Each structure stands twice: as C-alpha cells, then as structure tokens.
Amino acid sequence: MSLLRSVSDMHRLSTELRSGGKRIALVPTMGALHDGHLSLIRAAVAKSDVAITSVFVNPTQFGPNDDYDRYPRDLDHDCALAFGAGSNVVFAPTVEEMYPDGPVATVDVGPLGEKLEGKSRPGHFNGVATVVEKLFRITMPHVAFFGQKDAQQVAVIRFLVKSFDLDVEVIPMPIVREADGLAQSSRNMFLTASERAEAPVLYRALRLAAEQLSNGAADPVGIRQEMKEMISATSGVIDYISLADAATLEEITEKQRGQDVLVSLAVRYGKTRLIDNCHVRIP
Numbered sequence: 001m002s003l004l005r006s007v008s009d010m011h012r013l014s015t016e017l018r019s020g021g022k023r024i025a026l027v028p029t030m031g032a033l034h035d036g037h038l039s040l041i042r043a044a045v046a047k048s049d050v051a052i053t054s055v056f057v058n059p060t061q062f063g064p065n066d067d068y069d070r071y072p073r074d075l076d077h078d079c080a081l082a083f084g085a086g087s088n089v090v091f092a093p094t095v096e097e098m099y100p101d102g103p104v105a106t107v108d109v110g111p112l113g114e115k116l117e118g119k120s121r122p123g124h125f126n127g128v129a130t131v132v133e134k135l136f137r138i139t140m141p142h143v144a145f146f147g148q149k150d151a152q153q154v155a156v157i158r159f160l161v162k163s164f165d166l167d168v169e170v171i172p173m174p175i176v177r178e179a180d181g182l183a184q185s186s187r188n189m190f191l192t193a194s195e196r197a198e199a200p201v202l203y204r205a206l207r208l209a210a211e212q213l214s215n216g217a218a219d220p221v222g223i224r225q226e227m228k229e230m231i232s233a234t235s236g237v238i239d240y241i242s243l244a245d246a247a248t249l250e251e252i253t254e255k256q257r258g259q260d261v262l263v264s265l266a267v268r269y270g271k272t273r274l275i276d277n278c279h280v281r282i283p
C-alpha cells in the first residue's frame with residue numbers, strides 16, 4: 001500500500017508495472033470517500049493486479065460560484081478507506097503538482113459538455129475531461145471505473161476515450177444509495193437535518209418517472225411536471241429536471257418504444273447542490 005504525492009513517482013511506478021505485465025485499474029475521485037467510491041474501488045481491485053485510487057479536488061472543473069473552497073478534504077481518512085477497500089496505491093497530487101505552470105492545454109468536449117450539468121456549470125466537463133486525460137497519462141490504466149451517479153461524466157469520458165483512441169476500458173458502476181434512496185455523495189454532509197430529511201424526494205421523483213415511462217399514461221411533459229410538483233413541495237430549488245435520450249442527451253417530448261431515457265435532475269437544498277439520475281428503457 002503506498003501513498004504517492006508526486007506525478008513523477010506515480011508515472012514511474014505505472015511504467016514499471018506496465019513493463020512487468022501488470023494490469024492497472026484507476027478510480028478517479030475527489031476524496032471525501034464514501035460507500036459509492038468504495039464500490040468502485042472494490043470493483044477495480046477485482047479486475048486488476050494493481051488498483052490506483054486518485055484523490056484530487058480539481059480546481060479547473062469548478063466554476064466561480066461552485067464549492068471548491070469548502071469541498072471536504074481529509075487525505076488520512078481517505079487513505080484508510082481506500083486501502084481498507086483493497087486499493088494498492090493512493091495517488092494524491094497537489095494542485096501545484098498537476099498544474100505547475102498554471103493553465104494547461106485543455107480538452108474541449110464540445111456540445112456534449114454543454115447540456116444538462118454543463119448548462120448549469122459552464123466549462124465543468126472540459127475541466128473533467130482535461131484532468132482525466134492527465135490522470136490517464138500519469139497512471140497508465142488498462143481499465144478505469146466511474147459511477148453512474150455522474151451519468152453525463154461517463155458519457156464525456158467515453159467520448160474522450162473514443163476521440164483520442166485511448167487504450168482504456170471505461171467501466172460504469174451503479175449508484176450506491178442510502179437506505180432511504182438518497183444517492184451517496186460527498187456533499188450530503190453539508191445538508192442540515194431538515195434538508196437531509198427532505199432530500200430523498202429526489203429518488204422518489206426519479207422512481208415516479210421510471211414508473212410512468214415504463215407503465216404509466218403520462219407523457220414526458222406531464223412526467224416532468226409531476227416531478228417538479230413533488231420536489232417543489234419541499235424546500236428544494238430545482239436547477240433542472242430532464243428526460244433525455246440517453247445517447248444524445250436531447251430532451252424527449254414523447255415516448256418511443258425501445259428508447260433509452262436518462263432521467264436526471266439537479267436540486268439545491270440551501271447551499272448544497274444535489275444531482276441524481278436513473279436510466280429507463282421504454283418498453
């Protein structure tokens with residue numbers, strides 16, 4: 001088990017592992033690890049000889065009004081959890097290690113990064129794609145694990161891999177939830193007790209949409225409206241509610257047999273912005 005803080009140490013180790021024929025898995029994270037992250041790490045351990053967990057709060061994917069400064073950071077605790085889940089290496093570079101000369105050449109993921117989350121967070125996905133590209137080059141993984149919690153991120157990373165012919169297998173993993181349905185997130189710790197009690201409505205709204213898309217009479221416009229009413233009955237402020245084609249991320253207006261739909265939402269409780277989603281195939 002080793003904690004590496006420098007890019008050159010990490011790159012040297014991965015180069016050695018590769019030449020020794022070892023299979024490397026990477027789990028990119030921003031730390032504040034919870035069971036959602038640990039499910040990715042366990043899957044990475046099962047599918048590789050060496051599982052690397054990266055812990056890096058990447059400034060370039062946060063906008064000026066985002067929560068970069070208050071994002072939780074506790075590297076000792078993260079190491080204990082990551083190693084406990086079987087990770088062989090924790091790679092936790094500083095910002096200066098990753099961006100020693102300030103701005104870098106960036107990856108532009110185009111329109112894919114401008115929809116849904118990208119509309120609310122301009123530049124976010126270019127920041128994500130750029131840092132993941134850097135992490136791939138530094139850690140040289142054969143396989144990388146990402147959570148469906150960030151469904152658009154999975155699409156962006158697949159697009160990155162395809163665009164640059166990267167030799168990395170991308171494996172998406174299911175969303176890990178609390179017992180009441182709230183998706184686990186590093187940001188949940190910022191919720192007040194009353195916000196925490198209200199937040200599972202997001203999952204209930206997604207369940208309602210899934211049910212209506214699968215068996216119900218409501219069309220997408222009606223479903224969005226019902227979800228809006230459910231969430232608006234709490235103190236949550238809706239950023240967006242989307243029923244989109246899972247491949248194109250274009251909003252849908254009618255149900256089409258066999259279509260894969262990504263139902264997603266972002267809602268603010270106080271200062272905390274929560275996201276969640278589910279995939280539904282229309283029967």
Ligand code: AMP
Nearest residue numbers: 029030031036146147149150175176184
């Ligand atoms: P983050 O630290 O928020 O950047 O997340 C790191 C990785 O963990 C991303 O691929 C996330 O999608 C994934 N992740 C975060 N929360 C969950 C969750 N509740 N279930 C599954 N994966 C998750």
